[in-house]
Amino acid sequence: MAIKLDYAIQESVTNMRRNLFMTLAAVLVVSLSLFLFGGVFLLRNAIARTANLFTAQVRVTIFLSADISNDEREALFEEVNAMPEVAKAEYETKQEAFQRFRELFADQPALIENTTPEALPESFRIELADPRTFEVIRDRFDGRPGVEEIRDERETVKALFSVADSLRTGGLVMSLVVGVAATVLIATTIRMAIYARRREIGIMKLVGATNWFIRIPFMMEGVVQGMIGAVIAVLLLIPAKPALSSFGPQFELFRFRVTYPDVIEQGIWLLAAGIFVGALGSIVGLRKFLDV
């Protein structure tokens, strides 16, 4: 009897530990996959937001040549203002340009000293009704007499949007792969838990327990694993937030703004995803077992 008891205790301890490790593994894989998922999407959202902010601020600038006459300039300015695509246009004199130049390079006095207002071009600074319509200005005014150069930040914005897009795609693919791994792992832990309790389940079926009655505790196990994984992922994302923000270039205008409301919103999604993965894993794990 003593041997039997020892054996029983040892067996159950081994069993529990094996299940504990499997459970831990499943939880960790869930949290890893959701952390990746969450991090990538926070970054992607931040970049998209930066791109949007930036786009809203984008101006098209028409620099005027030095030899432009007053009549030419006024005619051009009127034409710009008359365009429906233009929300607002401002004329910037050489003096105003110099003012801005001084502010921009306040920390480089040598540069300011060596520059005179005369050296800087006059310009029209144009805000567009729809920031996406850069082309219109360029198409219309490029090469016109009195126009020196037309500058827009199209390339920068395009690059930002393309980074955001590839992050979203890459993040989705990556999360999908790790998510499948998490589901399979949860299914495996559930299957092991069922295996450990197969006698009990056999008896439950025999005395007429419904499949749902048998299924629900295991599904809860899977859902709890998914939920714990999601909570860990969110807890990891909170300290990771400053790191994500510092990912971007260090200019104020370009900074990736990862905000805590973002993290919270993402957290809710992650929790939902965790529960989904847990439930899916347990359904997969249970499917074969309850056929009888």
Next chain:
Amino acid sequence: MIRTVNVSKIYKGNVVALRDASIDIVKGEFVFLVGPSGSGKSTMISLLLREIQPTAGDIYVAGKNINQLSSWKIPMLRRNMGCVFQDFKLLPNKTVGENVAFALEVIGRPRHVIRRQVPEVLELVGLGHKGDNLPEELSGGEQQRVSIARAVVNRPQILIADEPTGNLDPATSVDIMKLLDLINRRGTTILMATHDHAIVDAMRRRVIELDKGIVVRDQARGVYGYGAEVER
């Protein structure tokens, strides 16, 4: 109560377990299902519990064709049938009382019903004082009594017993048979698969004999073998 009509079961690889087996058991009967190993007894029991489906033929339990039962109704079928097995199938980490209560818990019986019925049924099987023992602290005969208690605690109309005395010595087997006889007298229909000659010969109940999947004998007040056949 239990009726099979030309039931055949052919497993993979053309293994014939049952062929055109028709039996008809009415309410309140006590029937032995006998035959050598591999004669189809276990297949018949699995079919009645709908653990498996027949290849051909129909099976009726309590008037319902159980082959046409949708899978979610199977638990309801089983709540009407108690089961007892050679290996008792008790949960080793639960006490005797908990093992019996388990059968009621998993079908959602309320707690006050469980508290009343478990001691009652333990008393019936003669284990009123052993409710708090673990199965391993009991003898084989006592364990089988627990399993019988669990099978009948829900008061099923039918009790199916698959070699219930297979692991027990002859004296203990006689006690178990007395208990089954008592349960039968209370109105429960019993179908018992066995190859225990002594018991079948002593009980003198209806005997259905299977051989190679075919019903070769169906005899009221029968004995185990042909040789010892007596007047009806």
